[in-house]
Amino acid sequence: MVRTPASSARIKSAPARKKKVVRWNGAPGLKGQRREAILRSVGSVLRNSRLSSLTIQDIASELGMTKGNLYYYFKDKxxxxxxxxxxxxxxxxxxxxxxxxxxxxxxxxxxxxxxxxxxxxxxxxxxxxxxxxxxxxxxxxxxxxxxxxxxxxxxxxxxxxxxxxxxxxxxxxxxxxxxxxxxxxxxxxxxxxxxxxxxxxxxxxxxxxxxxxGLQRHDGVARKAPRERSSSKNGTNNYHRMLAT
Amino acid sequence: MVRTPASSARIKSAPARKKKVVRWNGAPGLKGQRREAILRSVGSVLRNSRLSSLTIQDIASELGMTKGNLYYYFKDKxxxxxxxxxxxxxxxxxxxxxxxxxxxxxxxxxxxxxxxxxxxxxxxxxxxxxxxxxxxxxxxxxxxxxxxxxxxxxxxxxxxxxxxxxxxxxxxxxxxxxxxxxxxxxxxxxxxxxxxxxxxxxxxxxxxxxxxxGLQRHDGVARKAPRERSSSKNGTNNYHRMLAT
DNA sequence: TTTCAATTTGAACCGGGATTAAAAAACTTT
DNA sequence: AAAGTTTTTTAATCCCGGTTCAAATTGAAA
Structure with missing residues (x-):
């Protein structure tokens, strides 16, 4: 797992929640927000270091938090x-x-x-x-x-x-x-x-x-125009490397 | 990992090889054949029990051999x-x-x-x-x-x-x-x-x-018949019209 | 039968990574 | 400041699965 020193958005500690606020044990709320942040960071870890060998430790250190702390927010991996x-x-x-x-x-x-x-x-x-x-x-x-x-x-x-x-x-x-x-x-x-x-x-x-x-009917009837691309971000002509083999 | 009692083709013990036979430390030869059999069995294990949690033990028991024995044939997993x-x-x-x-x-x-x-x-x-x-x-x-x-x-x-x-x-x-x-x-x-x-x-x-x-040109020209398999490998005579792009 | 190499076994080793639990810290509220 | 709750840390613990290794077994040759 690649350590990306700058990429971690180091989440601030979640302050203890205010009481009185109606909340079911679910998504929003401070804890819930924190959960979302953690999940996003998992995405981030996966992004710049592809693999299936994703460890709890990786996720934790991406966030600047501790392994064990994750278990306060999620049941298990x-x-x-x-x-x-x-x-x-x-x-x-x-x-x-x-x-x-x-x-x-x-x-x-x-x-x-x-x-x-x-x-x-x-x-x-x-x-x-x-x-x-x-x-x-x-x-x-x-x-x-x-x-x-x-x-x-x-x-x-x-x-x-x-x-x-x-x-x-x-x-x-x-x-x-x-x-x-x-x-x-x-x-x-x-x-x-x-x-x-x-x-x-x-x-x-x-x-x-x-x-x-590949789905258009191929009898030449009722064919639509090639459709306009939005901003011509088509990657230029990509004829690099064409070995005739 | 699903244990498939009948599927294992239980390989016979490989007899000690005859001496004098010229052989580089590679594919054919008795040991090499054994290797191939093991690999095939990995395929078999994967086939009827999809997963990435494939363990050495699984492979071994599919073949009716021992974990450790695999290391005689392969360096590691x-x-x-x-x-x-x-x-x-x-x-x-x-x-x-x-x-x-x-x-x-x-x-x-x-x-x-x-x-x-x-x-x-x-x-x-x-x-x-x-x-x-x-x-x-x-x-x-x-x-x-x-x-x-x-x-x-x-x-x-x-x-x-x-x-x-x-x-x-x-x-x-x-x-x-x-x-x-x-x-x-x-x-x-x-x-x-x-x-x-x-x-x-x-x-x-x-x-x-x-x-x-999805690749056929879609201007309705020179469209091929809905495709006849195998024979009729035509197409060798349309060298005109080289569209760039 | 003896000998030697090839093969197999079985147990032990080992590290890593998930998980847990108790204590510490941080923050809120009164 | 005291009490209580939420959050975090720290340090085990646990367990699984890959790997090693010496001993046992097998088979071939002499």
């Missing part, structure tokens, strides 16, 4: 990982809602969903968490997570199907297409690095373009 | 994982060679490559190994592996580029398209199960179809 998974998934589900709210063609909705999904994964640093297994989750944790994940998958598939029904898309196997798209996205954190050649914007836009292109 | 990675990658590189040997259009070559790649990952059980990190590798192991992996990635990209130059493909960002395709494939072992609804054949064929469809 898998709880932390689980929360990260959920945060990440909720970002994606928000993108799904946003997509569904839009009144455009299925392709437009799907575009919104996928771009939001990718940004959620890359920009909040929780992306790398996707590599970890669900094995270690408690049954009800896994169940809760799976449910949300299935919502997302179903959302993608239903948009593809809608496009097929409207004649906008053409797709032999909706389920496999969905797996392809989501798998490709889940894999991004394996190679993405913030200081790498691709911005998360570019990745989101261009990969989504590719995914959608 | 990461060596075993490394070898699995290499076996898996070599299958894919074989698909690359096969693809390059074929004299068809880039799309046909790419199809051969991707289908072979997917089969290599799913059918030999090494696929799940892809989820593990390369972190734990020794530097030269990592270097050797990365080199091969880069060969594969370059192979994919060069085929896409060739298709673009020949006017068969159209692709905004070759590198991101390549990442999309390979990422989607690497992710398959996360959801694939041999007894699931999809055969590896079906996955290979239909996902590859989808990947290629």
């Amino acid at each position: 898998q709880d932390i990982l689980y929360q990260c998974h959920m945060r990440c998934m909720e970002l994606s589900l928000r993108a799904l809602q946003e997509a569904m709210a839009n009144d455009g063609a299925p392709s437009e909705k799907l575009r919104i969903l996928l771009i939001g999904h990718i940004h959620g994964i890359l920009d909040d640093g929780f992306g790398s968490i996707l590599q970890t297994d669900l094995e270690s989750f408690w049954p009800d944790q896994r169940k809760r997570y799976i449910r949300k994940r299935d919502d997302l998958e179903r959302g993608v598939r239903s948009l593809i199907e809608a496009g097929v029904l409207l004649g906008e898309f053409e797709c032999d196997n909706v389920k496999l297409a969905g797996f392809s798209i989501l798998g490709a996205i889940n894999w991004i954190p394996k190679w993405y690095h913030p200081s790498g050649p691709f911005s998360s914007d570019q990745i989101a836009e261009e990969m989504t373009d590719y995914f959608l292109r | 990461q060596d075993i994982l490394y070898q699995c990675h290499m076996r898996c990658m070599e299958l894919s590189l074989r698909a690359l060679q096969e693809a390059m040997a074929n004299d068809g259009a880039p799309s046909e070559k790419l199809r051969i490559l991707l289908i072979g790649h997917i089969h290599g990952i799913l059918d030999d059980g090494f696929g799940s190994i892809l989820q593990t990190d390369l972190e734990s590798f020794w530097p030269d192991q990592r270097k050797r592996y990365i080199r091969k992996r880069d060969d594969l990635e370059r192979g994919v990209r060069s085929l896409i580029e060739a298709g673009v130059l020949l006017g068969e493909f159209e692709c905004d960002n070759v590198k991101l398209a390549g990442f999309s395709i390979l990422g989607a494939i690497n992710w398959i072992p996360k959801w694939y199960h041999p007894s699931g609804p999809f055969s590896s054949d079906q996955i290979a064929e239909e996902m590859t179809d989808y990947f290629l469809r």
Whole structure:
């Protein structure tokens, strides 16, 4: 685990809470805020040092706190990982809602969903968490997570199907297409690095373009314009290294 | 780790080798064969019990041998994982060679490559190994592996580029398209199960179809018939129209 | 049968990392 | 300032899983 001396945002000690404030034992409130901060920092640790060998110690020292102190905020390690998974998934589900709210063609909705999904994964640093297994989750944790994940998958598939029904898309196997798209996205954190050649914007836009292109019906009818990119942040012509092999 | 009582092929003890036989300290030979058998069994363990928490003990008991005995054949655990990675990658590189040997259009070559790649990952059980990190590798192991992996990635990209130059493909960002395709494939072992609804054949064929469809030029010109498999490796005669970009 | 090398066993070793619990510190309230 | 609660530290503890090693076993050759 790479020690990043400057990156740690060293959280101030949480003052003892005021009494009298109505609060269920949950998210907001001082302790809850602290929890969120810790989770964010896990994202941060994962960001600039990819790996599955993430130790409690790493998280603690990123925050300038002690190993044991983490156990005041979380039951155990898998709880932390689980929360990260959920945060990440909720970002994606928000993108799904946003997509569904839009009144455009299925392709437009799907575009919104996928771009939001990718940004959620890359920009909040929780992306790398996707590599970890669900094995270690408690049954009800896994169940809760799976449910949300299935919502997302179903959302993608239903948009593809809608496009097929409207004649906008053409797709032999909706389920496999969905797996392809989501798998490709889940894999991004394996190679993405913030200081790498691709911005998360570019990745989101261009990969989504590719995914959608594979769905468009290919009889030449009703093809949409190549669609205007927002700010021409396309990475210049990338014809570096083209060995004909 | 799921104990699979019947699945273990319990290897016979390797008899002491005959002397006088010329042999470098490497692959074939009795010890070498034993090594291969062990690696195959790792694949088998991974197959019917997905996870990253693969222990030496698991591997040993799958083979009906002892923990310690494994260290007679391999230096350490990461060596075993490394070898699995290499076996898996070599299958894919074989698909690359096969693809390059074929004299068809880039799309046909790419199809051969991707289908072979997917089969290599799913059918030999090494696929799940892809989820593990390369972190734990020794530097030269990592270097050797990365080199091969880069060969594969370059192979994919060069085929896409060739298709673009020949006017068969159209692709905004070759590198991101390549990442999309390979990422989607690497992710398959996360959801694939041999007894699931999809055969590896079906996955290979239909996902590859989808990947290629996203690359076909979409101006309605020179579109190929919905694709006839195998024979008719046309495409060798359209050398006009070299779109730049 | 004896001998020697190859193989296997089984127990012990060992370190690292998660987890816990008790005490200390910090902060609030009265 | 005293009391009480929340937060943090510190120092064990615990346990798992990789690794080592000497001894036992096996098999081949002489």
